[in-house]
Amino acid sequence: xxxxxxxxxxxxxxxxxxxxxxxxxxxxxxxxxxxxxxxxxxxxxxxxxxxxxxxxxxxxxxxxxxxxxxxxxxxxxxxxxxxxxxxxxxxxxxxxxxxxxxxxxxxxxxxxxxxxxxxxxxxxxxxxxxxxxxxxxxxxxxxxxxxxxxxxxxxxxxxxxxxxxxxxxxxxxxxxxxxxxxxxxxxxxxxxxxxxxxxxxxxxxxxxxxxxxxxxxxxxxxxxxxxxxxxxxxxxxxxxxxxxxxxxxxxxxxxxxxxxxxxxxxxxxxxxxxxxxxxxxxxxxxxxxxxxxxxxxxxxxxxxxxxxxxxxxxxxxxxxxxxxxxxxxxxxxxxxxxxxxxxxxx
Amino acid sequence: xxxxxxxxxxxxxxxxxxxxxxxxxxxxxxxxxxxxxxxxxxxxxxxxxxxxxxxxxxxxxxxxxxxxxxxxxxxxxxxxxxxxxxxxxxxxxxxxxxxxxxxxxxxxxxxxxxxxxxxxxxxxxxxxxxxxxxxxxxxxxxxxxxxxxxxxxxxxxxxxxxxxxxxxxxxxxxxxxxxxxxxxxxxxxxxxxxxxxxxxxxxxxxxxxxxxxxxxxxxxxxxxxxxxxxxxxxxxxxxxxxxxxxxxxxxxxxxxxxxxxxxxxxxxxxxxxxxxxxxxxxxxxxxxxxxxxxxxxxxxxxxxxxxxxxxxxxxxxxxxxxxxxxxxxxxxxxxxxxxxxxxxxx
Numbered sequence: 001x002x003x004x005x006x007x008x009x010x011x012x013x014x015x016x017x018x019x020x021x022x023x024x025x026x027x028x029x030x031x032x033x034x035x036x037x038x039x040x041x042x043x044x045x046x047x048x049x050x051x052x053x054x055x056x057x058x059x060x061x062x063x064x065x066x067x068x069x070x071x072x073x074x075x076x077x078x079x080x081x082x083x084x085x086x087x088x089x090x091x092x093x094x095x096x097x098x099x100x101x102x103x104x105x106x107x108x109x110x111x112x113x114x115x116x117x118x119x120x121x122x123x124x125x126x127x128x129x130x131x132x133x134x135x136x137x138x139x140x141x142x143x144x145x146x147x148x149x150x151x152x153x154x155x156x157x158x159x160x161x162x163x164x165x166x167x168x169x170x171x172x173x174x175x176x177x178x179x180x181x182x183x184x185x186x187x188x189x190x191x192x193x194x195x196x197x198x199x200x201x202x203x204x205x206x207x208x209x210x211x212x213x214x215x216x217x218x219x220x221x222x223x224x225x226x227x228x229x230x231x232x233x234x235x236x237x238x239x240x241x242x243x244x245x246x247x248x249x250x251x252x253x254x255x256x257x258x259x260x261x262x263x264x265x266x267x268x269x270x271x272x273x274x275x276x277x278x279x280x281x282x283x284x285x286x287x288x289x290x291x292x293x294x295x296x297x298x299x300x301x302x303x304x305x306x307x308x309x310x311x312x313x314x315x316x317x318x319x320x321x322x323x324x325x326x327x328x329x330x331x332x333x334x335x336x337x338x339x340x341x342x343x344x345x346x
Numbered sequence: 347x348x349x350x351x352x353x354x355x356x357x358x359x360x361x362x363x364x365x366x367x368x369x370x371x372x373x374x375x376x377x378x379x380x381x382x383x384x385x386x387x388x389x390x391x392x393x394x395x396x397x398x399x400x401x402x403x404x405x406x407x408x409x410x411x412x413x414x415x416x417x418x419x420x421x422x423x424x425x426x427x428x429x430x431x432x433x434x435x436x437x438x439x440x441x442x443x444x445x446x447x448x449x450x451x452x453x454x455x456x457x458x459x460x461x462x463x464x465x466x467x468x469x470x471x472x473x474x475x476x477x478x479x480x481x482x483x484x485x486x487x488x489x490x491x492x493x494x495x496x497x498x499x500x501x502x503x504x505x506x507x508x509x510x511x512x513x514x515x516x517x518x519x520x521x522x523x524x525x526x527x528x529x530x531x532x533x534x535x536x537x538x539x540x541x542x543x544x545x546x547x548x549x550x551x552x553x554x555x556x557x558x559x560x561x562x563x564x565x566x567x568x569x570x571x572x573x574x575x576x577x578x579x580x581x582x583x584x585x586x587x588x589x590x591x592x593x594x595x596x597x598x599x600x601x602x603x604x605x606x607x608x609x610x611x612x613x614x615x616x617x618x619x620x621x622x623x624x625x626x627x628x629x630x631x632x633x634x635x636x637x638x639x640x641x642x643x644x645x646x647x648x649x650x651x652x653x654x655x656x657x658x659x660x661x662x663x664x665x666x667x668x669x670x671x672x673x674x675x676x677x678x679x680x681x682x683x684x685x686x687x688x689x690x691x692x
Contacts, residue, residue, distance in 0.1 A: 159670055165637035208590075211610045211632055213649070244554075246592040247611050264557045265593050286557055291511035303559070324507055 007068040007136050011199060011237035011259050013280050013314035019305060020067035021339040022138070023332065024241075025322030026060040027072040030329060033059045043088050047073050050122035057127040061135055063329070065336045068136050068199070071127060071192070073120055075142030075203055078184055079151050081111035091155070098154030101166070102173040110184045113191035120188075121195040128196035139197030141189050143204035143240070144181040144222035145215070151177075160209045167218055174218060182222045186229045193236050201239040202226065202257070208244025215248050224255040239282055243321050249274040264320030268304065272311035280314025287319045290331045297331060301338040309343065353414040353482050357545060357583035357605050359626050359660035365651060366413035367685040368484070369678065370587075371668035372406040373418045376675060379405045389434050393419050396468035403473045407481055409675070411682045414482050414545070417473060417538070419466055421488030421549055424530055425497050427457035437501075444500030444508075448516070451523040456530045459537035466534075467541040474542035485543030487534050489550035489586070490527040490568035491561075497523075506555050513564055520564060528568045532575045539582050547585040548572065548603070554590025561594050570601040585628055589667050595620040610666030614650065618657035626660025633665045636677045643677060647684040655689065 006020035028034055034056050038046060046052050057072045076093050080086040084095045099105055111117060128137050142150075149163035150156075157163070167174040189200045207219050227238050240252050241261025252260045253275035260279045262271045264286035271281055289300045301317075308315035317339045323332065352366035374380055380402050384392060392398050403418045422439050426432040430441045445451055457463060474483050488496075495509035496502075503509070513520040535546045553565050573584050586598050587607025598606045599621035606625045608617045610632035617627055635646045647663075654661035663685045669678065 159634060159667075161634040161637045161670055161672070164632070164634035168634075169638045169642055208611065212613065214632075244590050244611065247613075247616070265554065265590065267558065267593075270593070286510070286560075288505060288507040288510035288514075291507045292515045296515055321505075324505055326507070 003067055004133055004135055007316060008198060008237065010314050010316045011239070011280050012235075018340050018342050019308065019315055019317045021317035021336050022066040022068040022070065023060070023064070023319050023323045024070070026064065026066060026070065026332075027056045028323060029325040030323055030327040030332070031059055031063065032329070033063065043074075044086070047077060048119045050119055050126050053119075053123035054126040054130055057123070057137070058130055061131065064333050065340070066135070068138050069127060069131055070138040070201070071120070071124060071140060071197070073123065073140070075140070075147065075205070076150060077117060077120065078111075078141060078181075078188055079147055081116040082108040082181075082184055084108075084151055094155045095151060096154070098162075099151045099166075099177070102170070102176065105173060105177040105180070108177075108180055110180060110187065113188050117188060117191070121191055124192050124195040124197055136198035137196065138199045138201055138239075139189065139192030140201040140203060141185050141192075143202050143207070143219065143242075144178045144185060144226070145210070145219040146204050146206045146242075147181050147185075148177050148218075149206050149209070160206065164210075164214070168214060178218065178222045182225050186226045189226065190230055193230065193232060193234075197236065198234070199237045199239065200230075201241060201261070204240060204242040204245075204252075207242030207248055207252075210248075212247045212251070215251055219248070220251040220255055223252070223257075227256045237280075239316075241282065246274075250276070253279050259314070259316060261318065262320065268307040268315065269310040272313065277313060280316060281308065281311055282316040282318050284318070284320040285335070287321050287324050287327070290319075290323070290327045290335060292331075294331075294334060297334060298338055301335055302343060305339065305343050349413055350479055350481055353662060354544060354583065356660050356662045357585070357626050358581070364686050364688050365654065365661055365663045367663035367682050368412040368414040368416065369406070369410070369665050369669045370416070372410065372412060372416065372678075373402045374669060375671040376669055376673040376678070377405055377409065378675070379409065389420075390432070393423060394465045396465055396472050399465075399469035400472040400476055403469070403483070404476055407477065410679050411686075412481070414484050415473060415477055416484040416547070417466070417470060417486060417543070419469065419486070421486070421493065421551070422496060423463060423466065424457075424487060424527075424534055425493055427462040428454040428527075428530055430454075430497055440501045441497060442500070445497045445512075445523070447512070448519040448522065451519060451526070454523075454526055456526060456533065459534050463534060463537070467537055470538050470541040470543055482544035483542065484545045484547055484585075485535065485538030486547040486549060487531050487538075489548050489553070489565065489588075490524045490531060490572070491556070491565040492550050492552045492588075493527050493531075494523050494564075495552050495555070506552065510556075510560070514560060524564065524568045528571050532572045535572065536576055539576065539578060543582065544580070545583045545585065546576075547587060547607070550586060550588040550591075550598075553588030553594055553598075556594075558593045558597070561597055565594070566597040566601055569598070569603075573602045583626075587628065592620075596622070599625050605660070605662060607664065608666065614653040614661065615656040618659065623659060626662060627654065627657055628662040628664050630664065630666040631681070633667050633670050633673070636665075636669070636673045636681060638677075640677075640680060643680060644684055647681055648689060651685065651689050
């Protein structure tokens with residue numbers, strides 16, 4: 001089996017020569033090669049310049065030896081294309097005019113990806129061409145709840161009281177806004193698949209801020225609608241991921257996704273109990289483990305592999321959340337090697 | 347049964363006339379009366395002036411009608427008394443010289459509470475006297491892992507890679523530091539009990555940042571040591587609480603605490619499965635629910651009461667995390683009334 005096949009086979013629960021591995025945010029700040037590109041342009045310009053986005057997308061494939069590339073982009077380009085005004089400064093991404101109610105929601109467009117998000121699709125096409133089949137390319141988008149929360153809060157939040165009050169307090173608004181975002185997201189992911197993405201990941205980054213009963217209203221149904229609406233002619237897998245989702249894993253599995261991402265709080269064999277037999281699992285090394293000395297890191301990588309083996313049903317090794325900006329590159333490389341080396345023979 | 351008894355009885359799993367309720371951070375910024383006091387002095391001065399700390403401790407008892415008062419203070423006064431330099435500015439609390447390794451750890455003192463934290467104990471004595479038996483007074487402290495993480499990171503963090511690398515990468519350092527903090531915490535909580543606190547809560551606020559296997563090394567054993575080391579002549583209950591602890595509830599229960607606090611991510615009846623029959627449960631309304639219109643808020647309060655009834659074994663109603671600074675006071679009052687009114691007769 002070649003490196004090109006491992007990731008997709010594991011997503012489908014098929015046997016692989018070794019466990020495939022990639023890292024969320026693997027194209028990012030911890031890499032000197034990324035920082036060199038980023039020094040030349042602002043973040044959003046990097047997202048919007050296909051040549052540069054493709055360049056940083058490819059960097060970790062050779063530097064780390066991972067088994068998949070993930071498109072360099074940002075989940076917030078979709079709300080921007082829907083009509084929100086996005087700025088990125090030192091305080092992080094911000095919508096300068098957050099949604100204040102149903103009237104604001106109704107002003108949002110459902111963008112035509114090939115027109116308003118063409119730079120993303122051009123980056124997909126370019127990255128895929130440059131990858132030349134070496135490893136698959138993962139596209140992605142933000143889940144409806146996570147994007148809606150961002151659009152209402154205007155920025156990241158610890159407690160999301162504005163978003164929760166707006167969406168849990170007004171069912172009609174919630175349904176209209178989340179439906180509109182779902183429609184935009186489905187078109188966007190479909191366009192990425194059509195442009196050559198070999199898989200897509202839906203980031204429901206803030207799923208875990210919701211109680212299970214609220215995620216059942218605001219989260220899972222809209223993710224399910226997106227997953228089930230995709231035409232996947234090459235059977236491209238769909239991955240769903242969020243953090244702090246211990247109580248939501250069953251709902252994430254029921255969306256119909258092929259792969260459920262798990263953060264480091266839930267051991268993979270325990271996660272298997274909650275998702276049932278169908279989906280493959282992705283995860284779930286604590287990103288902070290990449291700061292430990294090699295023997296401690298090795299122990300932790302082997303523990304995740306062991307739990308993945310016990311879980312069965314397909315395992316894509318990943319971190320439980322994005323790689324941290326100050327991660328030592330040599331430790332990220334070592335983790336990839338350790339995953340490929342696998343568990344000692346029994 | 348009087349309002350004075352409800353909270354303590356529920357902590358011990360005994361029958362009560364109605365479910366007792368208090369809110370984490372109930373003495374805080376959402377109250378105009380608190381802001382009026384706070385306008386006069388910096389935060390740390392408020393903590394260190396027993397008359398003012400007692401005054402704000404008592405505010406929510408009459409304003410909201412809650413069934414317990416919780417001492418106004420901050421978990422970081424203990425590391426300060428251990429020798430760390432604490433500053434509080436607009437960026438939040440900070441230790442200006444975070445611990446960098448074992449040598450820094452060895453310089454920490456185990457403070458004599460009646461000497462170096464006397465202002466806290468004076469506030470306990472004063473608040474208890476002013477409460478005059480109306481409702482019990484809860485003292486508190488930060489758990490060893492949470493305090494150690496603060497002391498190493500120097501401030502709040504999203505990912506705690508410094509603290510995790512330091513403590514998971516050097517077992518001897520971890521054990522020495524966590525043991526020293528445990529010793530300080532045990533003396534501190536004992537002194538609060540001796541000064542008249544009717545219960546104590548241990549805040550392991552950052553427990554949920556750790557994978558279960560790591561919490562089993564860095565978290566639970568030290569909490570257990572503190573809980574089991576307390577002399578509780580009046581059988582004062584001990585509560586342990588953290589957020590994102592879904593996978594840690596069993597470990598928290600096994601510390602020997604009388605009450606386990608649960609955040610809003612895990613329904614109380616599900617939490618009961620994980621903690622076993624012994625501890626009472628505290629929680630777990632999503633703090634954002636206090637921003638909803640009255641009918642929606644009522645539905646959510648009733649749901650928590652229903653789940654608490656199904657869980658059995660004692661229920662103290664609380665939020666799943668601290669009350670948010672912009673919470674409308676009238677909604678907090680309404681929630682207290684709704685809890686006291688209870689579930690409709692079956």
